[in-house]
Amino acid sequence: MCTLEKRGHVYVLTLTGSGEHRLNPTLLTSIRSHLARIRSDTASDPNRPAALVTAAEGKFFSNGFDLAWAYSGSTSAADRRRMTELHRRLVADLVSLPMPTVAAVTGHASAAGVILALSHDYLLMRADRGFLYMSEIDIGLKISMVDYFDKVLCAKIRDAGTRRDVLLRAAKMTAREGVRRGLVDRAVEGGLERVVEEAVKLAEEMAMRGWNGEVYKKVRMATMPEVWKVIGEEEGEVAQSKL
Template sequence: MATGNLCAVERRGRVHVITLTGAGEHRLGPALFSAIRSAVAAVRASPGGGAGALVLAAEGKFFCNGYDLAWARAGPAPADRLSAMRAAFRALVADVLALPMPTVAAVTGHAAGSGCALALAHDTVVMRASRGFLYMSEVDAGIKIADFVGELIRQKVPDAAARRDLVMKGEKMTAAEASRRGIVDAAVDGGVEDVVAAAVAVAEDLAARGWDGEAVAEMRKATWPALWSMVKDYGGAAPERARL
């Protein structure tokens, strides 16, 4: 297992598992953006290239509670810092879309704002049934949704009423509700490890198909061309150069 301060990367058979570590909220700020992008880059560069699949999971009560707004407000130019976080998130979404393998989000706890969007950027979403919500918190926080996030939600949430409830009403959706409305693929009983195990099982089944990884990435881009066009120029830079 390779570990960092904020992420751990391990291999379970053909599945790469990136875990956001610790009991905190896993807020997306400079350090966490850099850590996740470095982890994704390490998975991409691992022996075997595009062989396998990826699972993104998190420890604790939260999967990811969105942008680190406290960091944004601590500087002399909060709007500039928020803009920089959006650019870093755009790059992370590009990295995930371009990854040459199937991707699975194991939503082990609350996923709010950009954390919710990060989960939905994956090919498959497995969510803990007993705890956690999908919650696009921007309407309650008074924060505009970036164009690429709006496009991601439009493409990944199939029902117009569900999109309205998630984005315009700020509805906190449980796994059961999100599954019923086609937003997540499975609601899993049990604790964090049960959800991760279920996600790894899904990822292992996908990896066993033996698909060409680069073809998977190109089909992903072709399936969501508007989303890819909004993020493609941001991804691929070395994570250390992308720090805010």
């Protein structure tokens, strides 16, 4: 599912395997468990240097919600609500994590996978492969049914024309186009390993600034007020999913 390692002051959380890293309750729970461990490790000293990098093996960063699982005959509406609620709580975990965060997008990211990437402070992306793709209009899924998606997109994509293209044209943004449009901080040459290396380097630089983690998270939350209103103004207080 995923692994957690430490490189210097940086926690590296990696979605493992060669699959699409579809976000179902099992994977979402695994990611959240690792984030809880990071939070526990750093709770005693908010001034301890720390940062997070999230990466993935294979050709996908994450291909979004596990729709094959969600709409199989054995999956109930309650199961689907649990999946979206877990994803919502994962976004809340990242927005309230008391340290800088970097997404190392090493392959394709679609729909809920894009939201996962954009929930980090910085987004580095492999230059020679992969795209960011909000697929809802292509697959006939109403984005309003997952009500925090639009809040994250509005917070992270300030240009209205870019939001239109992402949502109403289902544009597949490469790394270089993402940099030009302001979704991606850096397009990294050299393959998967190089993206992770550059993400860890950036995260280490941020960690060594010596910021207080509790202050950092409060400032981050203040930059995303509409997101926080939807996912929970108090940690652990998360609104009900509508899916």
